Amino acid sequence: xxxxxxxxxxxxxxxxxxxxxxxxxxxxxxxxxxxxxxxxxxxxxxxxxxxxxxxxxxxxxxxxxxxxxxxxxxxxxxxxxxxxxxxxxxxxxxxxxxxxxxxxxxxxxxxxxxxxxxxxxxxxxxxxxxxxxxxxxxxxxxxxxxxxxxxxxxxxxxxxxxxxxxxxxxxxxxxxxxxxxxxxxxxxxxxxxxxxxxxxxxxxxxxxxxxxxxxxxxxxxxxxxxxxxxxxxxxxxxxxxxxxxxxxxxxxxxxxxxxxxxxxxxxxxxxxxxxxxxxxxxxxxxxxxxxxxxxxxxxxxxxxxxxxxxxxxxxxxxxxxxxxxxxxxxxxxxxxxxxxxxxxxxxxxxxxxxxxxxxxxxxxxxxxxxxxxxxxxxxxxxxxxxxxxxxxxxxxxx
Amino acid sequence: xxxxxxxxxxxxxxxxxxxxxxxxxxxxxxxxxxxxxxxxxxxxxxxxxxxxxxxxxxxxxxxxxxxxxxxxxxxxxxxxxxxxxxx
Numbered sequence: 075x076x077x078x079x080x081x082x083x084x085x086x087x088x089x090x091x092x093x094x095x096x097x098x099x100x101x102x103x104x105x106x107x108x109x110x111x112x113x114x115x116x117x118x119x120x121x122x123x124x125x126x127x128x129x130x131x132x133x134x135x136x137x138x139x140x141x142x143x144x145x146x147x148x149x150x151x152x153x154x155x156x157x158x159x160x161x162x163x164x165x166x167x168x169x170x171x172x173x174x175x176x177x178x179x180x181x182x183x184x185x186x187x188x189x190x191x192x193x194x195x196x197x198x199x200x201x202x203x204x205x206x207x208x209x210x211x212x213x214x215x216x217x218x219x220x221x222x223x224x225x226x227x228x229x230x231x232x233x234x235x236x237x238x239x240x241x242x243x244x245x246x247x248x249x250x251x252x253x254x255x256x257x258x259x260x261x262x263x264x265x266x267x268x269x270x271x272x273x274x275x276x277x278x279x280x281x282x283x284x285x286x287x288x289x290x291x292x293x294x295x296x297x298x299x300x301x302x303x304x305x306x307x308x309x310x311x312x313x314x315x316x317x318x319x320x321x322x323x324x325x326x327x328x329x330x331x332x333x334x335x336x337x338x339x340x341x342x343x344x345x346x347x348x349x350x351x352x353x354x355x356x357x358x359x360x361x362x363x364x365x366x367x368x369x370x371x372x373x374x375x376x377x378x379x380x381x382x383x384x385x386x387x388x389x390x391x392x393x394x395x396x397x398x399x400x401x402x403x404x405x406x407x408x409x410x411x412x413x414x415x416x417x418x419x420x421x422x423x424x425x426x427x428x429x430x431x432x433x434x435x436x437x438x439x440x441x442x443x444x445x446x447x448x449x450x451x452x453x454x455x456x457x458x459x460x461x462x463x464x465x466x467x468x469x470x471x472x
Numbered sequence: 473x474x475x476x477x478x479x480x481x482x483x484x485x486x487x488x489x490x491x492x493x494x495x496x497x498x499x500x501x502x503x504x505x506x507x508x509x510x511x512x513x514x515x516x517x518x519x520x521x522x523x524x525x526x527x528x529x530x531x532x533x534x535x536x537x538x539x540x541x542x543x544x545x546x547x548x549x550x551x552x553x554x555x556x557x558x559x
Contacts, residue, residue: 101512104544113539115518 085126085150086111092119093141102135126152175386182211182245183358183393189249193232198247201226207238207245209359216240242390243358244383264317264470267300269293270433273326273464283320293464299324302470317470324465327439330431332424333455338411343376348403356381356395370401377401416452417443424456436462495525497556505532505549505556513539513547521549522559529559 091099096119103110108131111123119141124132126148136143158164185207187198202208205222206215216222219238226236226249235250267283278289283300287293300320307314350370354363369375377399384394411419421443440459445452481491489496489509496508507523507530514529515522516539521532537551 097513097516100516100542104512104542107544110542111540113516113542114537115516120516 081125081150083151085148085152086123087126087129087148088121088123088146089129090116090119090121090144090146091141092117092144093139095139096120096141099135099139099141102139103132106131106135108132108135121146126150175389175392178358178392179243179386179389180213181243181358181393182207182213182216182240183209183243184245184356184391184395185209186244186246187249188246189251191251193230193249193251197230198226198233198249201229202238202245202247207247213240216245242385243393244391261319261321263319264302265320265467266298266302266470267320267322267324267465268468269295269297269299269324269326270464270466271295271328271330273328275299275324275326276461277323277325279323281321281323282318283322285322287324293326299465320467320470322465323463325461326464328460328462328464329457330428330460331455331457332427333453334420334424336416336420336423336452336454338413338416338450338452340409340411342407342409343374343404344407345376346403346405348372350401352377352399352401354397354399356397358393361397368399368401370403372401372403374404374406375401376404413447413452417445417454420445420452420454421456424454425458428456428458432460433463436460493526495523495530497530499553499556502534502553503550505553507547507549509545510547513542518551523547531557531559533557 093099100110100113100120100122108128109125113120113122115121129145132143185199185202187195187202190198199208202222205217205225206212207222216238222238223236226233232251233249234252237248239246239248272294273292275287275289275291275293278285278287278291278299280300283302284304286298286301293299300322302318302320303315304318305313306316350372352363352365352368352370354361354365356362368377379397379399381395381397383391384396385391425441437460438458439461442457442459443454444457445454447453475492477492478488480486481488488494493509495510496506498506498508500506509526510530511524511526513521514524516537518537519533519535521537521539523530523532532549532553533555534551534553537549539547540550541548
């Protein structure tokens, strides 16, 4: 690779050698240390690549061998410069381009923060700005990466680990957020266990505390199932109680219901097949639209955006991106749903609402969907019969 | 009859191409041949290349033969080869 680059810089000529003693000519070139490459038959003779400086030494050998040498073409940086010697504007432009590509990567033009879900992106951006990382900031002014990492981890509570990657003119700040540790169950505070909802108890296992209910009993929401206030005295003696953290499993048959109104129409967005491309340039952190109308003149449209970063070898991203937006024309249409479709959608949504309220381990035993229709509006109610642990802890009564 | 240089090469475990100046031909599939210690090009067409060696000749037959690298004692030939023959 480097050899090829040096050869291009030095320049080379492609020549043809014709005559009787071609092989002798080549052997003599090799003996004289001339660099010959890519020899191949060409017409009645040979075609060779010779370094520009070595070509001058060939004249003597050509006379000796009696071959006829002709220059087919000249290549390389030396030839290019020689041809364009008189063009000052061209040289200036070339120099300007070189300076531009050397200068631009010395600054940060894009700051990307990845891995943020709960943490405040604005807070992280402000922290990075304090450490000299912002669009347009010189790379020299960026603080030590370890310092940035430590500052981010100490100052922002949600961050567990972070690191700043400098890729050309782009600063990529990767964040790892803290995964909350599971809470340690408090077994010391005195608590009662009460019913979270109405139901019929099927099993009532008491591990700690005083039992207030038995299996088969019907309980209402708020009823105490296990009391943390435990009597420790015999009849005829003064009353004495201890308070414990109640524990037990209260499995009951329960019924939960949700209702809502659903219409029998839905709005569809259908692509008409017409599409346009809208290109915008992102230059050093600022977006420039090449088209005035981002919607392509369509009343209703969907947009799919792709961004292409300009990256140079060895330098990387240089702060120039092209954003191509495929704009698809869409038309909206009202779609009438059948009764079964409306009910299926209603069931799915109501089920989801009920399930959000349930604890772990709940099992559905049955369900019932009832509805009424009035002017295309369905009033739907879903009753879900469950077997679940209905006990919830509250602080024990004194 | 073995030569003195061959005895020396065997006794000292030295490569024969260095001690005896023998040609070294490395063939890479049917696409590339490296020839070392050649003594010059004798004939070159796109179907046959003949190279002079210390004792004899090496003939490379094939199609679309090109000499990519040519140095004083080293040569790299490219093309589709049918065979390498010692004449």
